[in-house]
Amino acid sequence: MAKYENDVKQLLTLIGGKENIQAVSHCMTRMRFVLIDPKKADEKAIEKIPSVKGTFTQAGQYQVIIGNDVAVFYNEFTAYAGIEGVSKDAVKAAAKTNQNPLQKIMSALGEIFAPLIPALICGGLVLGFRNVIGEINFFNDGTQSLADISQFWAGTYNFLWLIGEAVFHLLPVGIVWSITKKMGTTQILGIVLGLTLVSSQLLNGFSVADTPAADIPVWDFGFAKVEMIGYQGQVIAAMMAGFVLVYLEKFFKKYCPEVISMIVVPFCSLVPAVIIAHTIVGPIGWKIGDAIANVVYNGLMSPFGVAFAGLFGLLYAPIVMTGLHHMTNAIDSQLTSLYKGTILWPMIALSNIAQGSAVLAMSILQKKNERAQQVNIPACISCYLGVTEPALFGVNLKYGFPLVCGMIGSAIAAMISVGSGVQAFSIGVGGLPGILSIKPEFYLYFLLAMAVAIVVPFILTMIVGSRKLSREALLGEDAVAEEEAGTQSGSEIQSDESVRAAEESDGETAEPLTELKAGLTGKVIPLDDVPDNVFSQHVMGDGIAIEPESDTVVAPANATVNAVMADTGHACGLTFANGMELLIHIGVDTVDMNGDGFTLLVSEGQKVKAGTPLIRFDKEKIHAAGHPSVTVFIVTEEGNAKGIQYLSGMEAVAGETPVIRFQ
Known part of the structure; x- marks a missing residue:
């Protein structure tokens, strides 16, 4: 049997x-x-x-x-x-x-933007800081900013744009690179294509709306003229160009003889991709942008302005994800010129706040998830300062429901703002500091709209997240109690079998154990702090975790290897002489790396001594793949061990520091 x-x-x-x-x-x-x-x-x-x-x-x-x-x-x-x-x-x-079509689109966007998130977060914080020191007039009766009255801060303001420009103006380079990486084609060709979209030879994409058509430079080929327009900050054009390059390269690789592929494939892929990007993809992107600008302007000026405001507030965050939100600058400028103020900019600031509040709720829901907090906290800060890309691509789009909750809060706040006639002097600072751009007579109305933008997304995200995340990550109190009771009742029988197995494999009476040493050098942390719900909720059992400083896992005592992941090398199991069984798992979700960065040094059934190397791993590769390297040591079967103590909160040395004690 x-x-x-x-x-x-x-x-x-x-x-x-x-x-x-x-x-x-x-x-x-x-x-x-x-x-x-x-x-x-x-x-x-x-x-x-x-x-x-x-x-x-x-x-x-x-x-x-x-x-x-x-x-x-x-x-x-x-x-x-x-x-x-x-x-x-x-x-x-x-x-x-x-997955349904929408889920597939969201998944593809998530995979494309995942490698860009660190840069977006850094750029968001930089631009948020620049807004504070250079765009907000704190001094001299609200006429000067910190950069206006201090040469040091003026220099800092200008210097930081070096980073801001690289992240957001040159974003198409990163997008096209990420697409080629995801699709498995030549990444350097993607980088070159991206650079052609933001070349300094071109008219900066952010200046197109303010440049008369006659002044836009062109390439004149005699039979045709092509406008020399850059696509700084544009997402749709960059993505379309990236996929054009990918499929051209795949096509030519399929049909080109191997002996000449090194010459033919790059040339026949890159050159047509650049031409298509500047003659087809770019113009289509601008047409889409113009259409959105006209719809927004006419909608806000119509008798149904409040209803349209709700629609605009609802859809602004997704528009930001396409890069088309930059077209609103032209609308804002026109509104300011006509009416000495703009009703559009306050809604944009409110959308920033709403998405930031959704991230704030996620940060509270995931307070024990160290991996998530590394994105949540800086994304929330930059969002509240007016830069939403880190929050949108790093958090809200990833989980889906925070994005929707933020959109709902933004829609309600926008309706309050437009319905109350709130106006800003001009384009200003987004997020929470946006109130400094509002005309003083509208402060109270805007504060009410801000409160809605903060509270509604926060509450909705907390409600939906507490249910959705718990269904995916937690078993529920009743299920946990049943599982623990079932595990306890079967533990004595299983422990006896484990002891006999260990004794038979050793060929002698098992030696008594009183402790297990650290399997790695590094900081020992409680299992509760591991950013994986299966481990942190003790579903597999109790244990400890180590943030590794060394790169080799060693046996914590004499044991027999009872299980290995031969194809991925990221985990193994040990059985000790007292019947105790230990699971060692390197990193979180590292099974997805398919063994890249891991070297398994033992085989199933092998007897090992204390300190014997078990697995060697590359921490940098783990981090580059987007995974934490924290390593768990979980007692899955207690055997004959009694009074087990799990020690944490100290620096451990592999093979020397006791981390688990028992009788």
């Missing part, structure tokens, strides 16, 4: 049967399913299966937590179900088929 025969049969039935499984794989602790109809999976019943420690859904995958023995369970499951497992990449690809 197979070890998990009954559990396997139950899981197959409760997950909807073989016909409901599109793909299945596993990592060190979890079965990963792509289900044709996820609603057929009976989550509560599945979590009652003895070997199942929890379930959750993430990125289109239904994941069932098994633990160290997941490889055995997986083999028995695929054999019984009569299906073949696939690679984790194939599972991820299959998972995307479960």
Whole structure:
């Protein structure tokens, strides 16, 4: 009889049967399913299966937590179900088929912008700081800024634009590079194409709206003229150009003989892509921008201005993500000229605030998620200072619902603003400092709109997030209590079996243990602080985690290797002489790296001594892939150990510092 025969049969039935499984794989602790109809999976019943420690859904995958023995369970499951497992990449690809068109678009945008987030966050903070020191008139009765009265701050203001320009004006370079990286084509060609979109030879894209058509420079080919317009800050044009380059390169690679591909493919891909970008993609982008500008202007001036304001407030954040929001500068300038003020700019400032408030709520919801907080906090700050890209691309777009909650709050606030006739003197500072651009007679109305922009998105995000995130990450109190009770009742039987297994593998009586040493050099932290809910919620068991300073995991005591992830090398399991079992998992979600950066130094069944190297890893590669390198050491079976203590809060030396003590 197979070890998990009954559990396997139950899981197959409760997950909807073989016909409901599109793909299945596993990592060190979890079965990963792509289900044709996820609603057929009976989550509560599945979590009652003895070997199942929890379930959750993430990125289109239904994941069932098994633990160290997941490889055995997986083999028995695929054999019984009569299906073949696939690679984790194939599972991820299959998972995307479960997404609707909007989810696929959002996923693609997220993957394109993920590598750009650090730069966007840095640029956002820089521009926010520049706004404070150079755009807000604090001094001399509101006529001068800090940069106006101080040469030092004037120099700082000008110097910081070096970074701001590189991040936001030259953003198309990063976008096209990221697209080529995602699509697996030549990245340097993407960088070159991006540079041609923002070349200094071209009229700066931000100046086009204020430049008479006759003054726009052109390339004159005799039979045709092409306007020399740059696409600084433009997203749609850059993305279209990037995909043109990608598919041209893929086409020529497919049909070009290998012997001349190095010459033909780059030339035949890049040159047409640049031509198409400046003759087709660019003009289309500007037409879209002009259309949006005309709709906004005419809508605000109509009898239905309040309703239109709500629509504008609702859609402004998505417009920012396209890069078309820069066209509003021309509208603002025209409104200021005609009416000595603008009703458009206050709505933009309110949209900034609303998206920042959604991020603030996410920061509170994810207060124990160190990885998320590294993006949430700076994104929130820059958003409140008027630069929303880090918040939009780094947080709100990623999760979806914070973006929508911010849009709703922005819509309501915009209706209050326009309905009250709020006007700004001119284009000013976005976000919370935006009130300094408002005409004094409208302060109270704008403050009311600001309060709505802060409170509504915050409350909505907290409500939706507490439910949505908990469904994905937590089991619920009742389920946790049932799981813990089931684990406890079966622990004594399993521990006896583990002891006998350990003694048989050693060929001698197990030596008593009283402690496990640190498997890595670094800071020891509580398991609660690990940015992964399966580990931090102790679903797999209790333990400790280490922020690594060394690059090699070593055995914390004499043991037998009971499990390894041979294809990815990011995790292994150990059994000690007292029957205790330990799971060692390097990083969070590092299974997605497919072994890149990991070297497995042991094999399953191998006996190791204390201090024996188990896994070597490249921390920089882990971080470059967007994953934390924090490494967990979880006691999945206690064996005969009693009174286990988990020590944390100190610097540990691999193989020397005790981190787990017991009797």
